[in-house]
Amino acid sequence: ITRKPETSNCAPALSQREFLPAYLHCIPLSPPSASASASAFVLARFNRARAARMTLPHFVCETPLFMPVGTQGTIKGLTTSQLEEIGCQIILGNTYHLALRPTSELINELGGLHKFMNWPRALLTDSGGFQMVSLLHLADITENGVTFQSPVDGSPMLLTPEESIQIQNKIGADIIMALDDVVKTTTTGPRIGEAMYRTIRWIDRCIAAHQRPDEQNLFAIVQGGLDPVLRDICVKALTKRNLPGYAIGGLAGGEDKDSFWRVVAQCTAALPEDKPRYVMGVGYPLDIVVCSALGADMYDCVYPTRTARFGSALTPEGVLKLRHKAMAEDTRPVDPTCACMVCRTYSRAYIHSLVTKDAMGSQLLSYHNLYYMLQLSRDLHYSIIQGRFPEFVCDFLKKMVSSDNHLNYDTQITDVFLPMKTLYLKMRKLLKIFLTVTSPSGSAMPWRLQKLILELVSHHPRPKQRSKMPLGLITGIARAMRRKRPSSLDILSSKRAPRNYYKGKNCKPTGFHTRKGGYVIVPEKLPNYVVPDLTNFMLKPYVSQCPIEVLTTEASEPIK
Amino acid sequence: MALRFEVLARFNRARAARMTLPHFLCETPLFMPVGTQGTIKGLTTSQLEEIGCQIILGNTYHLALRPTSELIDELGGLHKFMNWSRALLTDSGGFQMVSLLHLADITENGVTFQSPVDGNPMLLTPEESIQIQNRIGADIIMALDDVVKTTTTGPRIEEAMYRTIRWIDRCIAAHQRPGEQNLFAIVQGGLDPVLRDICVKALTERNLPGYAIGGLAGGEDKDSFWRVVAQCTAALPEDKPRYVMGVGYPLDIVVCSALGADMYDCVYPTRTARFGTALVPEGVLKLKHKAMAEDIRPIDPTCACMVCRTYSRAYIHALVTKDAMGSQLLSYHNLYYMLQLSRDLHNSIIQGRFPEFVCDFLKKMFPKGDVPKWVCNAMEVAGIDIAACLPPSSSRGCGA
Numbered sequence: 001i002t003r004k005p006e007t008s009n010c011a012p013a014l015s016q017r018e019f020l021p022a023y024l025h026c027i028p029l030s031p032p033s034a035s036a037s038a039s040a041f042v043l044a045r046f047n048r049a050r051a052a053r054m055t056l057p058h059f060v061c062e063t064p065l066f067m068p069v070g071t072q073g074t075i076k077g078l079t080t081s082q083l084e085e086i087g088c089q090i091i092l093g094n095t096y097h098l099a100l101r102p103t104s105e106l107i108n109e110l111g112g113l114h115k116f117m118n119w120p121r122a123l124l125t126d127s128g129g130f131q132m133v134s135l136l137h138l139a140d141i142t143e144n145g146v147t148f149q150s151p152v153d154g155s156p157m158l159l160t161p162e163e164s165i166q167i168q169n170k171i172g173a174d175i176i177m178a179l180d181d182v183v184k185t186t187t188t189g190p191r192i193g194e195a196m197y198r199t200i201r202w203i204d205r206c207i208a209a210h211q212r213p214d215e216q217n218l219f220a221i222v223q224g225g226l227d228p229v230l231r232d233i234c235v236k237a238l239t240k241r242n243l244p245g246y247a248i249g250g251l252a253g254g255e256d257k258d259s260f261w262r263v264v265a266q267c268t269a270a271l272p273e274d275k276p277r278y279v280m281g282v283g284y285p286l287d288i289v290v291c292s293a294l295g296a297d298m299y300d301c302v303y304p305t306r307t308a309r310f311g312s313a314l315t316p317e318g319v320l321k322l323r324h325k326a327m328a329e330d331t332r333p334v335d336p337t338c339a340c341m342v343c344r345t346y347s348r349a350y351i352h353s354l355v356t357k358d359a360m361g362s363q364l365l366s367y368h369n370l371y372y373m374l375q376l377s378r379d380l381h382y383s384i385i386q387g388r389f390p391e392f393v394c395d396f397l398k399k400m401v402s403s404d405n406h407l408n409y410d411t412q413i414t415d416v417f418l419p420m421k422t423l424y425l426k427m428r429k430l431l432k433i434f435l436t437v438t439s440p441s442g443s444a445m446p447w448r449l450q451k452l453i454l455e456l457v458s459h460h461p462r463p464k465q466r467s468k469m470p471l472g473l474i475t476g477i478a479r480a481m482r483r484k485r486p487s488s489l490d491i492l493s494s495k496r497a498p499r500n501y502y503k504g505k506n507c508k509p510t511g512f513h514t515r516k517g518g519y520v521i522v523p524e525k526l527p528n529y530v531v532p533d534l535t536n537f538m539l540k541p542y543v544s545q546c547p548i549e550v551l552t553t554e555a556s557e558p559i560k
Numbered sequence: 561m562a563l564r565f566e567v568l569a570r571f572n573r574a575r576a577a578r579m580t581l582p583h584f585l586c587e588t589p590l591f592m593p594v595g596t597q598g599t600i601k602g603l604t605t606s607q608l609e610e611i612g613c614q615i616i617l618g619n620t621y622h623l624a625l626r627p628t629s630e631l632i633d634e635l636g637g638l639h640k641f642m643n644w645s646r647a648l649l650t651d652s653g654g655f656q657m658v659s660l661l662h663l664a665d666i667t668e669n670g671v672t673f674q675s676p677v678d679g680n681p682m683l684l685t686p687e688e689s690i691q692i693q694n695r696i697g698a699d700i701i702m703a704l705d706d707v708v709k710t711t712t713t714g715p716r717i718e719e720a721m722y723r724t725i726r727w728i729d730r731c732i733a734a735h736q737r738p739g740e741q742n743l744f745a746i747v748q749g750g751l752d753p754v755l756r757d758i759c760v761k762a763l764t765e766r767n768l769p770g771y772a773i774g775g776l777a778g779g780e781d782k783d784s785f786w787r788v789v790a791q792c793t794a795a796l797p798e799d800k801p802r803y804v805m806g807v808g809y810p811l812d813i814v815v816c817s818a819l820g821a822d823m824y825d826c827v828y829p830t831r832t833a834r835f836g837t838a839l840v841p842e843g844v845l846k847l848k849h850k851a852m853a854e855d856i857r858p859i860d861p862t863c864a865c866m867v868c869r870t871y872s873r874a875y876i877h878a879l880v881t882k883d884a885m886g887s888q889l890l891s892y893h894n895l896y897y898m899l900q901l902s903r904d905l906h907n908s909i910i911q912g913r914f915p916e917f918v919c920d921f922l923k924k925m926f927p928k929g930d931v932p933k934w935v936c937n938a939m940e941v942a943g944i945d946i947a948a949c950l951p952p953s954s955s956r957g958c959g960a
Contacts, residue, residue, distance in 0.1 A: 102878040353627040
């Protein structure tokens with residue numbers, strides 16, 4: 001069933017693909033013409049966007065490209081042959097996590113991460129800098145380096161620039177990242193400037209510590225927060241060091257998109273033309289298209305695989321939530337236009353039945369999502385080469401924005417549900433009222449309820465096909481109205497009673513705990529006190545008219 | 561009848577056969593991975609085809625809960641839902657009577673389960689079970705039987721056995737697709753040879769496409785286990801497949817094949833993979849062990865599966881406790897191992913070298929010659945000479 005990707009992205013023959021010194025890039029493919037760009041790296045351009053071919057020791061990559069994140073030396077859910085199937089070019093590994101376990105010494109002993117994972121194509125290792133942000137509560141940053149408290153056993157782990165580069169040398173990836181001082185984009189004040197200058201000081205230490213410059217390419221990372229002045233200083237300083245490539249770091253942390261693209265635009269304008277630019281931590285398909293248009297080449301993000309584990313699939317129209325009830329009977333593939341194994345083999349209904357209950361659902365969605373991202377990379381590359389980049393971008397945006405099936409898709413661009421907020425609040429009030437009213441027959445609706453319903457109906461004009469209210473709200477309310485609510489004549493259990501209800505101590509349980517953490521009452525197990533029928537009962541409680549005073553003592557001696 | 565069973569070769573009681581099902585042509589002895597919820601945990605259908613899986617087992621009880629058999633029927637049956645082109649078998653829900661006993665209430669009418677999802681009662685009668693299985697559309701369906709734990713004693717076993725016989729008639733009556741789905745009956749009777757004999761005779765009278773030996777794989781001692789299998793395989797018809805349910809360990813499969821059984825299913829290979837254990841010819845390999853951390857050999861150097869050709873033990877050790885990928889790769893290998901074992905059994909019987917294969921298997925698994933006594937006894941009954949695997953000096957024969 002497996003089908004090799006039809007891209008012509010095959011590595012050249014081994015004799016050609018010698019181990020080039022890291023600073024030299026690729027073999028020029030087309031004879032230089034008068035209008036061709038000065039460098040041999042870029043194949044084609046459209047304004048600032050470029051399609052290039054990057055030759056690394058293990059693989060020849062085509063940019064723009066997306067790199068799946070395989071933190072622990074594996075992409076969660078996919079084997080290396082599946083990764084080759086979908087056309088993955090570079091995989092990212094994390095120095096911090098790999099140094100913890102299984103330790104870089106072991107990886108080195110076993111021949112490097114390529115051999116350990118049995119991945120023949122390219123690898124990139126991050127320096128551990130990002131963990132300064134993501135694991136900030138465990139990190140202590142000084143001029144010397146970062147001291148982490150290992151989440152495994154609590155022992156301290158000092159990560160200096162020298163240490164980070166040494167670890168990355170042992171791991172053996174094609175591209176290694178310098179250790180940079182990363183701050184959250186939401187930080188303000190002198191910390192950003194401090195971090196930026198420290199990054200520059202650390203890059204020199206990284207360069208000095210790098211022991212395999214011929215086999216591994218050291219990339220520097222531009223810091224400086226959202227401040228254009230700081231970013232400019234950093235770019236100039238790093239460019240002076242003349243490294244094989246540059247990354248734009250410190251973004252993808254929650255800053256607003258408007259600032260984000262401006263920083264990327266500034267950096268790509270200032271960084272050298274003939275070296276690759278890697279925007280770290282990006283991301284969403286839309287962000288990748290925008291950054292490619294601005295002149296960036298490489299991206300990495302956990303988003304495709306992470307969102308797959310939450311049951312969301314990436315499609316041209318946006319994000320498809322497979323957990324949604326509507327997917328249960330949908331026989332279409334996840335994306336009818338997608339050529340990946342999952343979309344050719346399985347239906348949405350099948351994946352829906354798996355996503356919450358079986359790891360297989362996450363696995364299949366990871367496969368599809370990564371295929372989507374890699375296909376997006378290939379599309380970007382070829383559309384620039386074939387001179388139809390603006391058409392591609394327009395097409396991409398059109399598909400994403402014009403989807404009118406808002407019930408299932410979650411578009412990133414327009415905030416569809418904002419006008420729904422008032423409606424939602426009203427529905428919540430309605431729900432609360434209805435739940436507190438316990439009428440056994442359910443026939444007479446309280447007047448407040450009727451008023452609310454009328455209000456809602458009149459507020460929202462009858463649309464053509466169906467209400468624009470989110471489907472989840474409607475079904476939720478319907479379910480609340482339909483479910484079996486205990487009548488006030490039922491046996492009172494501790495779950496339904498007010499706070500002071502006596503729930504007994506160590507008596508028989510009244511139900512069982514469900515796997516999801518709830519509790520199901522089993523009516524047969526509730527204590528049912530049966531009061532006997534006392535008609536014609538002649539006995540009376542006996543109370544003696546002349547009680548004898550009895551003294552009891554603990555000792556067995558007779559009463560005096 | 562939608563099944564054709566031709567025995568191609570024999571060795572004493574062991575047989576290699578070809579079973580033609582509506583969706584696939586299977587070769588027995590065969591092992592069926594268990595895909596409870598309509599999927600084998602961790603493997604895609606193309607990977608399953610790669611490793612040579614012939615039949616997958618699904619569970620009526622779990623599929624009826626979710627996604628419900630009506631939905632599966634609407635979408636064209638479980639084959640189409642899973643996109644699995646080969647054969648499927650569905651269990652009737654009987655085993656859940658044992659595994660989920662605290663949620664079950666068994667009466668003559670059927671079994672009332674309390675759904676673990678929402679607590680609603682779910683009544684599973686023979687008619688209901690067969691109807692659900694008709695909707696799911698597997699090639700082989702199992703009759704609903706009254707299952708008791710082998711460790712039970714007393715009249716409950718006999719009651720269960722007779723009730724199974726009464727229920728098989730109700731199952732046969734309720735079966736609406738006999739031309740496309742094969743209904744197998746299940747022999748019950750605990751460990752009592754008399755009860756088992758009665759049950760076998762009664763079920764054989766009904767002339768069904770195949771028979772299963774149930775109620776085992778529950779914690780009984782191996783000596784009783786093989787005797788029951790031997791008795792049933794001796795008594796069941798020769799020209800119909802025999803399915804020992806819930807077996808199991810590779811050693812058990814070899815022994816039961818020697819005694820004349822054809823089909824097996826178990827969660828063991830995939831479940832043990834999720835705990836970091838791999839199946840190898842020498843036994844089991846615990847990948848979580850410290851010693852695996854620096855071992856660059858593949859899990860099984862003699863294995864030809866994708867995992868053993870691609871990854872080292874050190875790599876999988878690094879994954880097993882921290883990433884689901886470890887379980888996935890081990891599941892792949894373990895299932896490949898079981899299916900390769902099935903193929904080896906089939907081919908060795910056809911090529912007339914079955915005793916040599918069994919000896920070889922036992923030698924690898926028990927290199928010191930400490931083959932368990934129950935295996936020795938079983939092989940004796942099966943007519944296979946395993947003296948070569950035993951230590952020559954020991955005059956008693958087998959180890960304890």
